[in-house]
Amino acid sequence: MxxxxxxxxxxxxxxxxxxxxxxxxxxxxxxxxxxxxxxxxxxxxxxxxxxxxxxxxxxxxxxxxxxxxxxxxxxxxxxxxxxxxxxxxxxxxxxxxxxxxxxxxxxxxxxxxxxxxxxxSDRPIAVPPAPATPRMVVSRTRPAPEALSVAQALGAELVPMGSAGAKAMAVVRGAADIYLHSGGQYEWDSCAPVAVALAHGLHCSRIDGTPLRYNQADVYMPDLLICRPDYADRVLALVGAKAG
Structure with a gap:
């Protein structure tokens, strides 16, 4: 294989x-x-x-x-x-x-x-067209403040969901448009979802726009953005404005 x-x-x-x-x-x-x-x-x-x-x-x-x-x-x-x-x-x-x-x-x-x-990642599917109102997946128990702030600014619908993989795959499957996480994760939480999302043409980065790097000595990876490419610049700008 x-x-x-x-x-x-x-x-x-x-x-x-x-x-x-x-x-x-x-x-x-x-x-x-x-x-x-x-x-x-x-x-x-x-x-x-x-x-x-x-x-x-x-x-x-x-x-x-x-x-x-x-x-x-x-x-x-x-x-x-x-x-x-x-x-x-x-x-x-x-x-x-x-x-x-x-x-x-x-x-x-x-x-x-x-x-x-x-x-x-080796069998990408077509991501369905985006609806007029963006949908943002967030934690069903502890949604990140940054995600809630960005969702409000975009007028996005919140979609509560469990695991990181389920959230990321919701964007890949076209059931959501943006996954913004800032509550702390580790490399194993995002590596496979990011590989799959990248193969489907989605944007994947840290929430400051820098690339995601794996197999690091410190495996803590506090934040993540996976979204349709046409939302990436707006989301990153909104996060940057909030941080500033």
Whole structure:
């Protein structure tokens, strides 16, 4: 398999296993989320280590050894993006599998298991036309102040949603137009979504407009903008004006 095929296959299979675990009804809530994280992480780490043994690996659920910093190719995974949503049996959670090459989110896949979808960087789909009123996805529990301020300035409709991957893929699927996040994330939260979004021709950057860089010593990545290209300049200007 190619790298892109592996990413899609592993994300889909991890999602299938997570659905099966949830259907067993042996766990619920936080316990289900914890079990799901462990299950998916074990599968993804073993599978990637077997198929791409010379590459680096960064996973939310595994200890970071920093060995990856000497690698050009590093797989960055989030076994369950939106553990809370998964534990609550919601649909807005995801599985992320991405490959960063020399710090760039080069390819990836985001599985949305409850929707039966795997969004892939190697198989971009046509993004539907934008509606007259822009739609901005925000956290369903703690929407970022910057996002609320920009949404008000744009007259955008707010679309509350769970995980980062679900939000980003809502823009890719044409169910939303802007995803602006400023509440703190890590590399595994955005690497796969960014790889997929870039392959679909969307704008991806930090909220100051600078490029997103991965496989860094400090994996904290506090902010992110994924949106249709025609909104990028306006959103970045509004964020800059607020910061100033």
């Amino acid at each position: 190619t790298d892109a095929e592996l990413a899609a296959h592993f994300a889909e299979e991890a999602g299938r296993r997570l659905l099966a675990l949830r259907d067993e009804a042996r766990f619920e809530g936080k316990a289900l989320g914890d079990e799901g994280d462990a299950l998916a992480n074990a599968y993804l780490c073993e599978a990637l280590g077997r198929e791409r043994p010379d590459d680096g690996l960064l996973s939310e659920e595994s200890r970071d050894t920093k060995d990856r910093l000497a690698k050009s190719r590093v797989w960055i995974v989030d076994p369950v993006d939106g553990t809370r949503e998964y534990g609550e049996a919601r649909a807005d959670w995801a599985v992320h599998v991405a490959l960063a090459v020399d710090g760039v989110a080069t390819l990836g896949a985001v599985a949305l298991p409850d929707m039966g979808l795997v969004m892939r």
